[in-house]
Amino acid sequence: MTKKNIEQILATLKSLYGQEKCGLDFNTPFELLIATILSAQCTDVRVNIVTSDLFQNYNTPESILRLGEAGLLAKIKTCGLANTKAKNIILTCHRLLSEYNGVVPKQMEELMTLPGVGRKTANVVLSNAYDVPAIAVDTHVFRVSNRIGLADGKTVLEVEKQLMKNIPKDQWSQAHHWLIWHGRKCCTARNPNCGECLLHNLCVFGKRNFKEA
Ligand code: SF4
Known part of the structure; x- marks a missing residue:
């Protein structure tokens, strides 16, 4: 894909979705960390409902440890995979306090030592x-960027590296949000709406599968 095509694709996504921000509600890095752990296989809307209650009284590692695993489980049980998430969050709180003074680290390698935290989180x-x-x-970024041709990777890491190479660094974070929204609203997993998609003349999948009448 040419640099010009990539610029056009990013400009189109920007015109569609503008200045996007994270769909999870948070006030501190710790709140975002917990919300993101909870968001695995769960919608942002559901997570925001759960955390709006949880964070009223439990939004620090210390307070979550006081709540305890059983108490936490009761509060997050509607998020799915709640047993695993509760265990991981408790272990993460212990590790934050023992290794990082209770502060969420700013380094990828350090973040990934926290239980329940993978590369995406x-x-x-x-x-x-x-x-x-x-x-x-x-899942949206992976699917949509592979379809469009911004990436051509079989693993999440491959796609991440290709996107970092193809997209200017100052647009990485926004491009992440744009690709998610495009995946939710237009380029859905089962039925990509190529007929209505403004990218169909630029997109590898769209050019192959959609012909204008
Ligand atoms: S043209 Fe189709 S496959 Fe390409 S981004 Fe649009 S909806 Fe997705």
Whole structure:
């Protein structure tokens, strides 16, 4: 894909979705970390409902440890995979206090030592809580960028590296949000709406599968 095509694709996505921000509600890096752990296989809307209650009284590692695993589980049980998430959050709180003075680290490698935190979660925290340019590759970003041709990767890491190469660094974080919204609203998993998509003349999948009448 040419640089000009990439510029056109990014400009089109920007015109569609503008200045996007994280769909998870948070006030501190710790709140975003917990919300992102909770968001695995759960909608942002559901997570925001759960955290709006949880964070009223439990929004620090110390307070969550006081709540305890059983208490936490009761509060997050509607998020799915709640047992695993509760265990990981408790272990993460212990580790934050023992290793990082209770502060969420700003380094990818350090973030990924926290239980329940993979590369995607670390990238979400870095870009949204600390303004570090990053592209978190979730299921939407993976699918949409491979279809468009912004990436051609079989793994999340491959796609992340290709996107970082193809997209200017100052647009990484925004491009992440644009690709998510495009995946939710137009380029859906089962039925991509190529007929209505403004990218169909630029997109590898769209050019192959959609012909204008
Ligand atoms: S043209 Fe189709 S495949 Fe390409 S981004 Fe648009 S909806 Fe997705």
